Amino acid sequence: MEAIHVTSFIGYVYPNETVIAWTVLIVVYPYLTGLVAGASSVSVLYTGAGLKEFKPVSRLALLAAFAFMITVPIVLLSHLGHPERALGAMITPNFASAFSMFGYFAMLYSFILFLEIWFEFRVYNVLQARNSTGLKRLFYRTLTLFDNNISTEAQEFDHRWLRRIVIFSIIGAHGLHGYVCFVFSSLKSREWWSSELTIVIFVISAVVSGIAVVMLMYLVVSAFRKSRPDEACLRGLCFYLMIFSIFTLFLEGVEFISLVYKAKEGIELIMDYVMGPMFYRFFVVQFFIGAIVPLTILFWIWRAKPSGKKLIVATSTVSVLALIQVFMMRYNVVIGGQEISKTMRGYLEYQVPVFGLEGAVAAIGAIAFSLCLTYVLVKIFTIGFEDKDIVDDSESYSTDNTAEKT
Amino acid sequence: MKGKNKTPHYAVRLVVLILFAGITFFVGLRFFVPEGSKLTGSYDAESLLYIASAPVEYAGSKSCGASSCHDSLFKKWAKGAHGARDEQSKCEACHGPQGNHPGKIKKLPKVRGDGNVVELCLTCHREMKARSTTGQPQISPQEHPFPHKEVLICTQCHDPHSPGFDKPATAPVGATKNSTNNVEAPNGMSAGESLASSCFSCHGPKGRGGFAPVLAGQPLGALKDKLVKFRSGELKGAVMNPVASKMKDKEIEALAQYFSGL
Amino acid sequence: MDKWVNFPASVDSGDTHELGPDELGRRKFITQVLGSSLMLMALPTLASTLFKKGMSETERNLIKKEYLEKYCPPGYDPFAHRWAYGIDAYKCIGCNQCMTACKIENGLPGHPSINNRWIERYTKLAGDSHVHVDTCTDPANISVSDPDNFIYRFDDRYAEADVEYSFFVPKMCNHCEKPVCTQVCPKGATFQTPDGAVLVDEDRCIGCLYCKQACPYGARYLRPIPARADGVTRVAGKCTWCWHRITKGQEPACVGICPKKALIFGDLNDPNSDISLWIKEHGRELLVLKPDMGTRPSVKYIGINEEVR
Numbered sequence: 001m002e003a004i005h006v007t008s009f010i011g012y013v014y015p016n017e018t019v020i021a022w023t024v025l026i027v028v029y030p031y032l033t034g035l036v037a038g039a040s041s042v043s044v045l046y047t048g049a050g051l052k053e054f055k056p057v058s059r060l061a062l063l064a065a066f067a068f069m070i071t072v073p074i075v076l077l078s079h080l081g082h083p084e085r086a087l088g089a090m091i092t093p094n095f096a097s098a099f100s101m102f103g104y105f106a107m108l109y110s111f112i113l114f115l116e117i118w119f120e121f122r123v124y125n126v127l128q129a130r131n132s133t134g135l136k137r138l139f140y141r142t143l144t145l146f147d148n149n150i151s152t153e154a155q156e157f158d159h160r161w162l163r164r165i166v167i168f169s170i171i172g173a174h175g176l177h178g179y180v181c182f183v184f185s186s187l188k189s190r191e192w193w194s195s196e197l198t199i200v201i202f203v204i205s206a207v208v209s210g211i212a213v214v215m216l217m218y219l220v221v222s223a224f225r226k227s228r229p230d231e232a233c234l235r236g237l238c239f240y241l242m243i244f245s246i247f248t249l250f251l252e253g254v255e256f257i258s259l260v261y262k263a264k265e266g267i268e269l270i271m272d273y274v275m276g277p278m279f280y281r282f283f284v285v286q287f288f289i290g291a292i293v294p295l296t297i298l299f300w301i302w303r304a305k306p307s308g309k310k311l312i313v314a315t316s317t318v319s320v321l322a323l324i325q326v327f328m329m330r331y332n333v334v335i336g337g338q339e340i341s342k343t344m345r346g347y348l349e350y351q352v353p354v355f356g357l358e359g360a361v362a363a364i365g366a367i368a369f370s371l372c373l374t375y376v377l378v379k380i381f382t383i384g385f386e387d388k389d390i391v392d393d394s395e396s397y398s399t400d401n402t403a404e405k406t
Numbered sequence: 407m408k409g410k411n412k413t414p415h416y417a418v419r420l421v422v423l424i425l426f427a428g429i430t431f432f433v434g435l436r437f438f439v440p441e442g443s444k445l446t447g448s449y450d451a452e453s454l455l456y457i458a459s460a461p462v463e464y465a466g467s468k469s470c471g472a473s474s475c476h477d478s479l480f481k482k483w484a485k486g487a488h489g490a491r492d493e494q495s496k497c498e499a500c501h502g503p504q505g506n507h508p509g510k511i512k513k514l515p516k517v518r519g520d521g522n523v524v525e526l527c528l529t530c531h532r533e534m535k536a537r538s539t540t541g542q543p544q545i546s547p548q549e550h551p552f553p554h555k556e557v558l559i560c561t562q563c564h565d566p567h568s569p570g571f572d573k574p575a576t577a578p579v580g581a582t583k584n585s586t587n588n589v590e591a592p593n594g595m596s597a598g599e600s601l602a603s604s605c606f607s608c609h610g611p612k613g614r615g616g617f618a619p620v621l622a623g624q625p626l627g628a629l630k631d632k633l634v635k636f637r638s639g640e641l642k643g644a645v646m647n648p649v650a651s652k653m654k655d656k657e658i659e660a661l662a663q664y665f666s667g668l
Numbered sequence: 669m670d671k672w673v674n675f676p677a678s679v680d681s682g683d684t685h686e687l688g689p690d691e692l693g694r695r696k697f698i699t700q701v702l703g704s705s706l707m708l709m710a711l712p713t714l715a716s717t718l719f720k721k722g723m724s725e726t727e728r729n730l731i732k733k734e735y736l737e738k739y740c741p742p743g744y745d746p747f748a749h750r751w752a753y754g755i756d757a758y759k760c761i762g763c764n765q766c767m768t769a770c771k772i773e774n775g776l777p778g779h780p781s782i783n784n785r786w787i788e789r790y791t792k793l794a795g796d797s798h799v800h801v802d803t804c805t806d807p808a809n810i811s812v813s814d815p816d817n818f819i820y821r822f823d824d825r826y827a828e829a830d831v832e833y834s835f836f837v838p839k840m841c842n843h844c845e846k847p848v849c850t851q852v853c854p855k856g857a858t859f860q861t862p863d864g865a866v867l868v869d870e871d872r873c874i875g876c877l878y879c880k881q882a883c884p885y886g887a888r889y890l891r892p893i894p895a896r897a898d899g900v901t902r903v904a905g906k907c908t909w910c911w912h913r914i915t916k917g918q919e920p921a922c923v924g925i926c927p928k929k930a931l932i933f934g935d936l937n938d939p940n941s942d943i944s945l946w947i948k949e950h951g952r953e954l955l956v957l958k959p960d961m962g963t964r965p966s967v968k969y970i971g972i973n974e975e976v977r
Contacts (some may be wrong), residue, residue, distance in 0.1 A: 003778075004781055004782065004892055005781050006781050006805075009805075012788075012800075012801035012802070012803070013805075014803075014807040014839075014884070014885070014886025015780060015781055015783050015786050016781065016783055016804050016805055016886045016888065016889045017879070018781045019782070019889065019890070021780050021877040021880045021881060021890065022877065022881065023865075048699050048701075049693075049694045049698070050693045050694055050697070051694075072888050079741070079876075079902055080874050080875050080876055081873070081874065081875015081877070081890060081901075081902030081904075082873065082874050082875045082900075082902060082903065084873070085872060085873075087438075087853040088438075088855045088857075088872055088873050088874065089855040089874065090435060091435050091438045091441045091855075092439055092440070092448065092855055092856050093854065093855065093856075094448055094452075094850075094853055094854060094855060094856040096850075096851045097851065097852045097853055097878070098851075098852060099852060099854040099876070099878050100854040100855065100856070118420075122416070138710045144416065145416045145419040145420060145423070146419075147414065147415045147416035147419065149415065150416050153412075153414075153415075154414045157413070157414055157417065161417075164445060166697075167697070167700050167702065167704050169699050170701055170703045171701060171704055175705075175708075183878075186815060187848075187881055187882050187883070188848070188962075189848065189881065189883060189884040190881070190883055211845070231807045245948065276689070277950045299725065299776060301894050322421055338881070342884055342885075342886055342977075343801075343886075344977060345801060345977065347795045401743075411720075414959045435789070439830075440872075441738055442738075443856070445731060445734060445735055445738075445739070446735070447860060448856035449856040449857065449858075449859035449872075450856075450869055450871070450872055451735060451738070451739035452739060453869035453870070453871060453872070454739050454740060454746075454867075455739060455740075455741060456870070456871065456910050457867055457869075457911050457912060458741035458744070458907065458915045458916075459741075459912065460774075460896055460910060460911075460912035460917070461896065461912075462912065462913055462918065463772050463773045463775055463921070464769055464772070464921045464924055464925065466918065466924055491760075492929060492930045493927060493929045494927065494929075494932065495927040496924065496925055496927065497886065498769070498924075498925060499765050499769075499925050499927055501780070502772075503769070522746045525821075529763045529764070529765070529819075530761055530927055532824065533761050533824075534761075534762065534822065534824055534826075534827075535791070535826045535829075535831045535834045536762055536789050536790075536791065536822070536826070536834035536835055536836050537836075537849070538759060538760075538761060538928075540759060540762075541759075541928065542761070542928075543929070546830065549751060551773070583720065626875075666703075
């Protein structure tokens, strides 16, 4: 018999509720899909909307989104009681379930994202294949499907298709994240989850976390390479971060105020809970440290236009705080929802264990894994080449091609 | 411009690859649909057979009476306060699940849980504010009119199979203090026999087994040894410890001889 | 400029393609995104109308026949029954015998946090504005219980108190007519049989516990030990109305053991069954838990008040 982690409670809760079902891994899950949606939004600012100042982070954001997307199913599967049976949800999906289509949607979106990356980096992969030997060459040759065509026509073809893919990629990213949120908000049994505003808040805060994580990655990479990050790009990111943070804060405020004002059954309990065990997590960390403080800094960046070291310190602080805010929000939704009992007469006080599959270390490990994966993807796809390396070599291509055929 | 563009080779290869992988995956999935799911359109109907095949642990009171083994006890129960009413206190409520017991003769029914008879009775009979006041007698252990100063076991005065208030089934062992010096028995009964009558309420008539183990026909040495150990506390038993603690060596000898000779 | 930092941007051979920073391109992009998402949202509706196919009566009968012959326990016709459960809270004495029997019958651990059924005590003290509720997970009740031996008791904490009213309420899976748990199960591992019981397929459950989240009555849990010798752990568990017993003509273990006849089980299709007679007798007092959830529970109560959730 495996150990049963019983959570202490106050008031009256159903006996089975004292074992929390969805733990910190399920907090990481919507957090990661949010990062995917956010990062691909950043990428799209350049590739789709054509905002030039975001060119330096566009591709980093795209690869980061893919790395997070790969981590999502790993996190989800490791939380299941029987991960080996998970494919069954795709074999006999129960269409009534808000969860049954997740496998298909995640697969479809990962595929679109991969297609986007494939078209985006195809030319570079061809160049890599040409400049390397042995296994590495074989790897890049396979990645380019054994076709090293980088003629102007081919590049234009890539671009036409990339534009079409980007449209579906951005819809898919936010659709998937909204869908993950629907998994929570569609449950009528939990008052804390079942608000209609939850999906909107999730999608908008996803953009906040995406911008923050891409900005932080960009700053860290710059620091390691001892180069200056592009200031116009940082300022642009900060502006969008500010806009979306304001939206998040506003909507969260609306949701909370309407919950309190409607004062349905069990509001005394919810107030007790929010003012008790949730106070620090909700008001101090999520609202004050995570939202008010970064918003002040962002406003200052927007008005005072600092540059150099000041800007770097300010942006890195802001991005870390914004990431904490969004993580805390996911925590307060997922764990908080389960801590408020379905009896509306009591609440639980869940303590995240340090070790184990449900522990803090596993959650940090999952996030660290996605960051490492981003690094690996960046290494694979972009390292070593600049735009200037790309030349139209349609002549050599045609000779290559005939050589291959004979 | 569009007419000039030919579709590059890699694009054709990509489309072929995607179609191949997609079709393989979705066609492959179809092969894994269980037969039972094809029929119902959702769940695997085969699971019904599995769920229905779970072992039955609780056999029900009727099955105890149906066989001849517990005939007399069952009849007694069916006439008594626990069994005669519409609201029956079932055999397995006190004896625990016996669905598997008929197959294994050796495993005889005993009191469920840790064998604490007083707490077992109080499970239903303890006076509690939330309990309905009609039906089963409500007993406050502190106020229950004990005939003796010692803490007694409920079954010493009340036959669990046919409980009543007024006539204790047998005189408790502690009450026979005066006669214990005199091992000689009246009316030609052996000393063991007269003593043993107080054992019957738990161990069944003539020690043939009640909810406590069978005593009749057990080896003399084993019986003596058990009693001595119960007396010293070496063996633990919520009922037997207080009972044996008051016994003399002579009594143990007599009891053991009586039961081993049956 | 460092190569690693400056991620090479998309190939910009002039501004021949539409990837410009111009207002027009951005507007076009946003229109395209919105238009495509609208189209995508319309797709499921279109697909559902296209692929919805009706089933003829003969087809349905054929399926029913195969279902009965191949998959139903011999001699049991789930289409012929409609089970229901009644709980008479006036009679319940909180002896917890039903909980003990249930745990042993269904192979549950003794741990008080893993239950198919449990009993709650609602107590209103004079002068208090709210009721006090306690159950098997209450520390004081655990201290007088013996979970290892499947013995659960209520402590006598209100012996000295000025009690306005106090009563016991047995709780269990409500085997809803419109269950939320089967609605949310991603792969159909939990389902409703034609006789009304809501069951879990141990061999297919992935243990995501979405059903536990969805259940408004807190009736589900994750199995820490296998239910039987060939069972598995880490799947969702719940009350089955002892489906292995009712298909053999026996009553559920809890109903069989109840010393006060506070639990009533039977077939609604049979007008002389215990439950039909009971419903006929108490029809005007019948209540269900959380009716606002729209689940239409098959477990009916009498003798509870508005405080019971």
